[in-house]
Amino acid sequence: MEYGEKGGLTVSAVLLILVYLIAIWIVFRWVKRLTRLSVKSGRLQQGQYFAIVQISKYILVVIFILLALIALKVNYTYFLALTPLLVGLGLGLQQVFNDLFSGLILLIEPSIRVNDIVEVDGIIARVKELGLRTSKVESREGIVLIIPNHKLVSEKLINWSSNQPITRFSVKVGVSYGSDVELVKKILIETAWKHQRIKTNPSPFVRFTDFGESSLDFELMFWSNYLFPIEDVKSELRFIIEQEFRNNGVIIPFPQRDLHIKSDHRPK
Numbered sequence: 001m002e003y004g005e006k007g008g009l010t011v012s013a014v015l016l017i018l019v020y021l022i023a024i025w026i027v028f029r030w031v032k033r034l035t036r037l038s039v040k041s042g043r044l045q046q047g048q049y050f051a052i053v054q055i056s057k058y059i060l061v062v063i064f065i066l067l068a069l070i071a072l073k074v075n076y077t078y079f080l081a082l083t084p085l086l087v088g089l090g091l092g093l094q095q096v097f098n099d100l101f102s103g104l105i106l107l108i109e110p111s112i113r114v115n116d117i118v119e120v121d122g123i124i125a126r127v128k129e130l131g132l133r134t135s136k137v138e139s140r141e142g143i144v145l146i147i148p149n150h151k152l153v154s155e156k157l158i159n160w161s162s163n164q165p166i167t168r169f170s171v172k173v174g175v176s177y178g179s180d181v182e183l184v185k186k187i188l189i190e191t192a193w194k195h196q197r198i199k200t201n202p203s204p205f206v207r208f209t210d211f212g213e214s215s216l217d218f219e220l221m222f223w224s225n226y227l228f229p230i231e232d233v234k235s236e237l238r239f240i241i242e243q244e245f246r247n248n249g250v251i252i253p254f255p256q257r258d259l260h261i262k263s264d265h266r267p268k
Contacts, residue, residue: 013071013072013073016071017067017068017071017072020064020067020068020071021064024060024061024063024064027060028056028057028060031052031053031056032053032056035049035052035053036049050113050114050129050130051106051107051108051113051130054107054130054131054132055104055107055108058132098150099133099134099148099149099150100132100133100149102148102149102150102152102153102154103130103131103132103133103134103135103149104132105149105153106130106135106149106152106153107130107132111159112127112130112152112157112159113127113130113161114127114128114129114130115127115161116159116160116161117159117160117161117227117228118137118152118157118158118159118160118161119157119158119160120137120147120151120152120155120157120158121151121155123137123139123145124139124140124160124228125137125138125139125140125145126138126228128144131149132149133148133149134146134147134148134149135147135149135152140228140229140231160227161227165225166199166223166224166225167223167224167225167227168221168222168223169221169222169223169224169230169233169234170219170220170221170222171219171220171222171234171237171238171241172209172217172218172219172220173188173217173218173219173220173238173241173252174212174214174215174216174217174218174252174253175215175216175218175245175250175251175252175253176215176216176250176251176252176253177215177216177253179216179250179251180250181208181216183248183250184206184216184218184245184250185206185208185218187241187244187245187248187250188204188206188218188220188241189204189205189206189220190244191220191237191240191241191244192204192220192222192237194240195233195236195237195240197224197226197233198222198223198224198233199222199223199224199225202223204220204221204222204223205221206218206219206220206221207219207221213255214253214254214255215252215253220237220241
């Protein structure tokens with residue numbers, strides 16, 4: 001791009017860049033205000049608001065850089081001379097570009113949003129921030145993890161928030177052989193019905209899953225919308241189940257092994 005006069009850092013160029021910067025800042029504030037109003041009116045969700053703001057910020061930054069280069073009358077031939085270096089740098093930063101492209105996908109597609117509950121690499125966490133290269137999630141232990149965006153796009157991921165409003169969970173328990181299985185079923189279902197975080201529609205139910213080595217194995221199935229701290233709900237259920245089993249004489253066995261010692265002594 002030739003301009004007919006020598007480019008450089010002049011007073012007029014600096015003033016023009018400042019004007020561009022102020023204009024870009026005003027446009028960005030205007031976009032944030034409009035999207036925030038749309039969230040309050042219910043036309044946009046919080047996650048969509050964040051995505052629009054992030055994408056707008058990146059687009060406006062690129063526009064500002066281009067305008068600044070134009071104001072400085074930068075000759076494009078300088079960039080052509082650096083092409084081999086830029087190509088080599090790009091090859092060395094393939095993973096970075098992969099994360100950047102994945103970040104754009106996350107910001108554009110509605111598959112993952114801020115405040116969604118996701119499971120990635122065996123960790124269940126709440127999405128706190130979607131960035132262009134990395135994203136921040138918070139685990140159940142309150143630990144903030146920074147995850148490269150390609151893990152959220154190209155690898156196996158479960159988005160609990162995109163499921164139905166309620167999700168099915170289970171608690172497994174084993175009882176001793178000889179136990180009254182109908183009593184066990186009754187205790188498990190009544191325990192689920194008593195817990196305030198468990199839905200009664202659909203109703204909880206019990207599966208007799210197996211004849212184990214040391215126990216009769218059951219699985220209590222229930223539905224809940226208490227997704228992120230569901231392990232707390234399961235723990236409370238186990239406390240109640242153990243107490244109810246104790247009150248009704250139902251025994252939870254521990255693994256048992258019979259050890260046979262074979263003597264190999266021979267008479268001399």
